Every structure is written in C-alpha cells, then in structure tokens.
Amino acid sequence: MKPDLRLIELNVSFLTIPKPMHSTDKNVTQSITQVIAASSLGTLIEWYDFYIFGSLAVIIGQQLFPSDAGASALINTLAIFAAGFIVRPFGALVFGRLGDLIGRKYTFLLTLVLMGGSTFLIGLIPSYSSIGYAAPILVLILRLVQGLALGGEYGGAATYVAEHAPVGRRGFFTSWIQTTATLGLFLSLGVIVLTKNIIGADKFADWGWRIPFLLSILLVGVSVYIRMKMHESPVFSKLKAEGKISSNPLKESFQKKANFKMVLLALFGATMGQGVIWYTGQFYAQSFLENTCKLDFNESRYILLWAILFATPFFVVFGTWSDKVGRKWIMLAGMLLGVVFYRPIYQYFIDATNVKEFEKTELKSATSPIVERGLVKDTKDSIITTTSFKTLQSGMTFKESNVIIIPDDVLAPMPEPQTIIKDVTLPRSTYITIIMLVFFQVLLVTMVYGPIAAFLVELFPTQIRYTSMSLPYHIGNGVFGGLVPFIATLVASFSGSTPLSGLWYPIGIAALSFVIGAVYIDNKGDKNVMD
C-alpha cells in the first residue's frame, strides 16, 4: 500500500515518541500530559452528555409520557436510557472500523460532534403535552445517536492515550481516561443540582431540566477546538506510513479465530463483570436511594457526589498499581467484593430509611395535615390526599401523604388507602454512613475500571485495536452494565419480589465474569502495543 505522505509530514515530530521511553524525559511526559488532557476533556464531555439523561430519568418520564403513566413512565424512560447503551456496540463497530482505517483523531472528533449535537437537540424537544408520542420517539432517536457516538468515542480515546504512553506506565496514563466516565457523571449531577437550586424545583421540573442538555453545546465546542489541534496517534501514523493498516478491521477482528477468541475472553472474563459493577455502584445506588428508599432528590445526588469525589483518585491508584502487579487480580477482586457485599449494603439502605417503622416509636413532630380533594384523571372517582411533614427524634424528616380514592359507583369496592412517603432527609450519622457505603461501591468501580483500558489495549494489535477493544468494552458496559438500572428495577417490580431482588442481576453477572476471568485470563499483558 502506498504511504500517505501528507500524514507522515504532519506527524514527523510524533514518530519519535513510540521509541522506548522513560518517564523522566520531561518533553515526552509533557506531550503525553497534553494528549491525556485533550483526550480526557472530550471523553468527559461525552460521558456528561450521556449521563444527564439517566440522572433526569424521573423528570423526563414526567415530561415525555402521559401524566398518569406512573411507574411505567419511569420504566419506559429507563428503557430509552438503556436503548442508548444497547446501540453502543454498534457504534463501536462503525467508528472502531473508521478509527482503524482513517485514524484515531478524526474518528473521535466525529463522535464528539454527533454526541454534542444530539444532546443539545434533546434539550429542545417539546413535551408530551405539546406533541404527544412524537416526544418519546424523537428522544429515542437522539438517544440512539448518543449511544452510537459514545460507542466510537471511548475506544478511540483509550487507544490514543495508550499508544502515546511509555512502556510500563500504560496503566497509569490510561487511568486518567478511566476517570472521565465517573467525572462526567459527577459533572452531570453537579450541573443538575446547581441548576435546580438556582431556579427552584418547580421551574426545574417544568423547563429547567433542559438547561443541562443545552449547556452541552458550549462544552463540546471547546473540546472540538482542542481536539482539532491534536496530532494523530504516532503508532497508527507509523503503521499507516508503512502501509500496514488493516484493509478490513471488522473481518480481521471477528473472523480470525485467534483474535475473536480474545474478544470473547475480554467480554466474558472482564468487561461484562466490570460493566455491572460500574453501573450498580454509580447508577443503581442513586436510583435505589431515590426510588426505593424515597430519599430527597438533592440528598440522593449529594451522597453520590461525595462518594465520587472521594473515590475518583483511586482510578489512578489502581491503574498505577496494575502496572506493577498486573491488571487481572485487581479487576477480579473488585468483582468479587461486589458479589459479596451488595446485598448487605442495600439491606442497610432499606433499614436505615424505613421511616414507616421509625415513625411508630420515634415521631417527634408533624405539621398540620393539608387536605386536597379532586377527581382521578379521566374518571369521576374522587381522590382525597392528606399530606403532612414529619420529623423523627433522630432528625430524619419526610413527607407523608395518605391517598383515599372514593369510587363514583357506590356499589364498586372501595380501594385500600395508600400511604406515600417522599423527600426523606437523613440524620447526619446515617447520611455519612450511606456516603461511605456508596463510596465503597465506587471504590469497587475504580478497581475494575482503573486498569481495564490498559488491559484491553494490550490484548489486541494496532491494526485492529480500535475495533477489537471497543466491541467487548461496549457490550460489557453498554449492554450488561447499562441495563442494570432497567433490569434491576424491572425485576424488583415483579409480584413476590423484594426491593433487593433486582440485585441478583449484577451479582450473577459479576460472579460469572469473576469465574471466567480467574480461570482463563493471564495476569501478564502484552507490554508491546507498538505492533
């Protein structure tokens, strides 16, 4: 194949980098620092875009679905949220192929623009009350574009950084990319909480939820500007100059048995378990605290924010450690700890927030009940809601509403009165304990996720690296991980199940991945990513 002379010229300064390097070389370290900063910023913004949807699932459900849809609106919103994850493997194939054919830089520039554009447009979609079912259909389409874009982004960024990193420090350098998913979630939660606090809860629920989506266009603009100034990966450039790039990365990745078996091993022995640990610790925990434990909107998000803040440095700690002791056992230990401790942790969440039980013995004060009367939507049945705000001796507060429905037909059976608990705020000691337990879950995330980029990069050769590592990563994270909130919520809603039943999904997957990883994965990676 004829070498692309323009590319050789553009990257001539970078062709010196792949030589064996030492971290003491200041110029090299500086250029890698720039590479990491530029790559990480774009990836962080992509994660931000992706996660604001999940963080606003309840409000989006209210805006995009009929107002009387109740729990099914949340499940449908989570299904749309999950749809974005499900298409990630397809994005990995489409953009991974492009990345192996035309290069890393331009491919992940494209994914960034697609992600930013679709996020911005989600913020502009009219609500269900304005355009009916067109609203959820439009958001589904844009969510699919987001998923495709993200499917192409991560593999490119991880590959790009790894191909710049010095030998023996790949775990350390790629771990910075690994922080971006969690920081993107942190940023999305921070922007949401800040916006809500500035404009107020009512305005936020009405139109303010759109602001985090619209803000994305500014962040993406900055990131595109920075990425435009980056050079192509030196390893890829060298390969291209030598005419050694793959002509058909998909075929080489998945039709060649020697490579395909490694794709399967990466999926079942590593990314599958890593995905469920990630999404249980950082998504299901918050969803569980808000929807099952009925914690106040801000309180559940602050808990996650604190936990993420304290745990994020451990991505780099475990990434660096993996350079010394190998990637395998750090990742597998994170999975095993999740299998063992998830149920006790979530049982504590339930016990510590069981206000109905505490109320019997610890009620300190209650406001005068506010009585509201009305009609059940689309019927002539009457509804009487009695609401009061209660405080317990421990300092815990909550809103309790008793709902009675009186059928219009006097012969119809009277439905059982319902008690609805909302907006629970915790006493300080319980609040701190829950932060520590969520922190522990995020710590497990850092164990499984910190070393995994280096692990995946080292499994595959340069010609097909983008494609080969992206697919197992996005099936593991997008499908197995991304479905955690949806499947766990679905399982917990079955008759006869308990609030903890949903945890069997991540526990089962993590246990399976642990066994496969422990038996089949080697602890020594390929130290040479230049071939």
Add this chain to the structure above:
Amino acid sequence: MNGLKKLLGIVWMLLGPVIIAFLFMQAIDKIAASAEGVARTNTTLQWFIIILIFIPICAGLVIFGYYAWKGEYEHLPESSSDL
C-alpha cells in the same frame, strides 16, 4: 488448570441455551401476568428487547465455551504477533 478450562467450557456451552430458555419462560410468565392494554404492550416490548439483546450474547457464550473445550485458551498469545 487446563483440564478445568476444558471442563468449564462444557458448562459455558450449556449455560447459553439455559439462559435463553430461562428468559423465554420469564417473558411468557410476566407477559401473561401483566394487565391488558398499555401495561401488556409495554411488558411485551420490554421482554422482546431483552431477549433480542441476549440471544447473540448467549450465542457468544456458547462459542466461548466451545473454544475453551477445544483448548484454545490453554495458551494465550504472548504478544500481538501471535494473534
């Protein structure tokens, strides 16, 4: 260890179809139990999506098991050139 790898290969080959059968049984059970109307439609759609996603993954697990049973994972590549 290589014997265990091969033996577990059979387990993975069996596990794939077992998971699919379990999902089908759950889907039939839950769809039958859901209320008529929108709830029934939603439940059917949700289970259709879940099964659609997990069929190729379970097929992958069967292939993985087959490779393990055939001894493909007895010696992993030492470098990318082995691939």
